[in-house]
Amino acid sequence: MTVSRVQVGGADPYDVVIGTGVLGELAGMIGDRARTVAVVHAEGLPEIARPVCGALEAAGYAVHALPVPDGEAAKEVGVLAGLWSRFAELGMTRTDAVVGVGGGATTDLAGFAAASWLRGVKAVLVPTTLLGMVDAAVGGKTGINIPEGKNLVGAFHPPAGVLCDLTTLMTMPREDYISGLAEVIKAGFIADPTILELVEDDPAGAAAPDGPHTRELVERAIQVKADVVSADLREAGLREILNYGHTLAHAIEKAEDYRFRHGHAVAIGMIYAAELARRAGRLSPEIVARHRAVIASVGLPTSYGIDAWPGLRKTMTIDKKSRGATLRFVVLDGIAEPGRLEGPDEDLLAAAYQEVAR
Structure with a gap:
C-alpha cells in the first residue's frame, strides 16, 4: 500500500502520514537534536508500542516506554504529574521528544505533557484508533479533564508529525x-x-x-x-x-x-x-x-x-x-x-x- 501525506499548515507545518509500515518516518520527524525520547503509550497496547520503541532505538535514541492508563482515565492531573516526574528523572531537555502511542486520550495527554514540559518540547503522535487518526492527533489541541468538565485544561501544541498506520485499525474492538x-x-x-x-x-x-x-x-x-x-x-x-x-x-x-x-x-x-x-x-x-x-x-x-x-x-x-x-x-x-x-x-x-x- 502506498503512503499518502496530508500537510497541516500554519506557523509550524507538519505532515500526517497515512498508510502501512510508516514507522520508518518516525526518526525523521524527531530529528537529530534529540537524545532522549519518552514513549507515552496506553498500557493495553504494549504490542503496538514495542515496534515504535524498537524503531527509535535503531535510530540511536535513548528510549523510555512510559505506560499510562487506557482511555479517558489517562487524562487526569495525577497521570500528567507522574509523567512530569518521569521526565525529570530521565533528564529530558528542550531538545528531547515525546512520542504518544494510542487512542485520542493518550495522544491528548502525551501532547499536553510535551507542551508543558520545559514550556514545550517536540511531540510526535502515533494514533492507533480511528478517532485518534481523524481527530485527536491532528490539529495541535492537547489537554486533560478535570471533574468540572472535559478538556478544560490544555494547550495548543502542534506535533512535529503524525503517523497513521492503518493496520492498527484491525485490532480495534x-x-x-x-x-x-x-x-x-x-x-x-x-x-x-x-x-x-x-x-x-x-x-x-x-x-x-x-x-x-x-x-x-x-x-x-x-x-x-x-x-x-x-x-x-x-x-x-x-x-x-x-x-x-x-x-x-x-x-x-x-x-x-x-x-x-x-x-x-x-x-x-x-x-x-x-x-x-x-x-x-x-x-x-x-x-x-x-x-x-x-x-x-x-x-x-x-x-x-x-x-x-x-x-x-x-x-x-x-x-x-x-x-x-x-x-x-x-x-x-x-x-x-x-x-x-x-x-x-x-x-x-x-x-x-x-x-x-x-
Whole structure:
C-alpha cells in the first residue's frame, strides 16, 4: 500500500502520514537534536508500542516506554504529574521528544505533557484508533479533564508529525471503531459531502476497518481537519466548526464520568445540533432526517436519557465555546454550510433535546 501525506499548515507545518509500515518516518520527524525520547503509550497496547520503541532505538535514541492508563482515565492531573516526574528523572531537555502511542486520550495527554514540559518540547503522535487518526492527533489541541468538565485544561501544541498506520485499525474492538466513525461523519456534514455519500452507499463497509473505502474516509476526514486548523490553529473563529455536535457530547461524557464513548456522544450531539438548527428555522427537516439515517446506519446511537436534560444543560454552561454568559452552538444552514447559533432561547434548547430523548 502506498503512503499518502496530508500537510497541516500554519506557523509550524507538519505532515500526517497515512498508510502501512510508516514507522520508518518516525526518526525523521524527531530529528537529530534529540537524545532522549519518552514513549507515552496506553498500557493495553504494549504490542503496538514495542515496534515504535524498537524503531527509535535503531535510530540511536535513548528510549523510555512510559505506560499510562487506557482511555479517558489517562487524562487526569495525577497521570500528567507522574509523567512530569518521569521526565525529570530521565533528564529530558528542550531538545528531547515525546512520542504518544494510542487512542485520542493518550495522544491528548502525551501532547499536553510535551507542551508543558520545559514550556514545550517536540511531540510526535502515533494514533492507533480511528478517532485518534481523524481527530485527536491532528490539529495541535492537547489537554486533560478535570471533574468540572472535559478538556478544560490544555494547550495548543502542534506535533512535529503524525503517523497513521492503518493496520492498527484491525485490532480495534468493533464498537470503538464505530465510535470513531462519528468524527468521520461529522467531517462530512461540515465540509465534505462525499464522506456522507460513501457511508450511505455502503454502511456495512464503512463500519468495518477493512472496508473498501476505509482509507478514503480516513484521508478525507483528516484533510477536512487539516484545512481548518491550517487556517485557524487557536480556534479564533473557523476552527469552532470542528466542534459540531460536541457541546451536548461533552456534557453527556461528563454525566457518564467519561465512560461513554466519545463518538457515541458526538453522534447524539450532532442530531441535537441539527434539531436545534431546524427549530431555529435554519435547517430543513430533510437534512435532519439525513443526520439520523447516516448515523444510525453504521450503528451509532441517536438518543439519550429523557430525564438527563437539567444536568446536561448545567454542564453546557461552561462549554469552551461559550462567551461570558452566552451559550454558542455550531449548527448547519445546509450540508457543508456550518454556522453559529448564539444565545438560543432556553425553551428552544429544551425542545430540541426532546427530539433526542428516550
